[in-house]
Amino acid sequence: RKEVExxxxxxxxxxxxxxxxxxxxxxxxxxxxxxxxxxxRKEPKLLMSVYSSGNEDGRFTAQLNRASQxxxxxxxxxxxxxxxxxxxxxxxxxxxxxFVFGPGTRLSVLP
Amino acid sequence: DAGVIQSPRHEVTEMGQxxxxxxxxxxxxxxxxxxRQTMMRGxxxxxxxxxxxxxxxxxxxxxxxxxxxxxxxFSTLKIxxxxxxxxxxxxxxxxxxxxxxxxxxQYFGPGTRLLVL
Numbered sequence: 001r002k003e004v005e006x007x008x009x010x011x012x013x014x015x016x017x018x019x020x021x022x023x024x025x026x027x028x029x030x031x032x033x034x035x036x037x038x039x040x041r042k043e044p045k046l047l048m049s050v051y052s053s054g055n056e057d058g059r060f061t062a063q064l065n066r067a068s069q070x071x072x073x074x075x076x077x078x079x080x081x082x083x084x085x086x087x088x089x090x091x092x093x094x095x096x097x098x099f100v101f102g103p104g105t106r107l108s109v110l111p
Numbered sequence: 112d113a114g115v116i117q118s119p120r121h122e123v124t125e126m127g128q129x130x131x132x133x134x135x136x137x138x139x140x141x142x143x144x145x146x147r148q149t150m151m152r153g154x155x156x157x158x159x160x161x162x163x164x165x166x167x168x169x170x171x172x173x174x175x176x177x178x179x180x181x182x183x184x185f186s187t188l189k190i191x192x193x194x195x196x197x198x199x200x201x202x203x204x205x206x207x208x209x210x211x212x213x214x215x216x217q218y219f220g221p222g223t224r225l226l227v228l
Contacts, residue, residue: 034216043202043219044154088156097142097206099217101154108123 001069004090005029006104007092012108017078021105024070033064034089035073038104047073078109115220117203125225129191132223135184136205144204144217145178145188152203160186193227200224 006023013019013051025033033050050062050071061074075082088102116135126131136143144159157212158168160180168178175194190197204217 043221045219046216049216097161097217098146099156099157100161101146101156103153 001093002103003100004088005100006086006105008103008105010106010108010111013078014080015080017047018074018076019078019107020072021045021073021086021088021107022070022072022106023086023102024068025100026069027092028052028066029067030090030092032067032091033062033071034091034103035060035062035071036087036089038085038087040084042103047086064108075107078107080109080111083107083109098110115203115205115218117201117220117223118222119223121224121226123228125192125196126194127192128227129189130193130197130225130227132188132190132201132203132225134186134188134203134220136186136203137218138184140205140207140218142206143180143186144206146184146202146204146219147199148222149199150182153165157188177183193225195227198225198227 004025011019035047036044037047038044048057048062050064052064056062059076063072085104085106087104090100092098118133124185142161145157146154150156158178159166164181176190178188188189200222202222204219206217
């Protein structure tokens, strides 16, 4: 089993739709969690960290479920500019930086 | 700040040649990472340094790959000899020193697109 798994998509949604991605991780000792965004032929960039209590940043909401070992990302009122690949990232260490990236979920927002 | 700088941005070489990729991290960042991204395997961590010291190189594919960080502002990833299966995008990333109990954002460079013929 891979350490971090995601549905590769693509998710094709119309503008204004709400879309949700899930990500599962295998290591129950994982310490911290992130969503990164990667545009085509560009580098990954941090979208948001994922906190135990859940967190929101504008149209984006991230949730963590440690018991079931998954994290989610919800995008409301999707825009054309949200089209990208969304990478789930897990840090396996508390005092180190052992980041494992998921394969990514591709989102296309259509006009 | 200019962000993480990588060079070259594109590299085309022939099998058997030596390839050297370069990275300048963001000033003040203590950790530096080398990743490789392919369609088949996604983004894979090759090696990371903390305060110029290699901490985890378990992701380095084989002896043909080597990485150095001679000072806080420069790192190289070398492939010798290169093979077609090394074709990928190689990213360098840096982050501030992790605070105990916390994790820091990684800032990626634009990547080097390597094609080995």
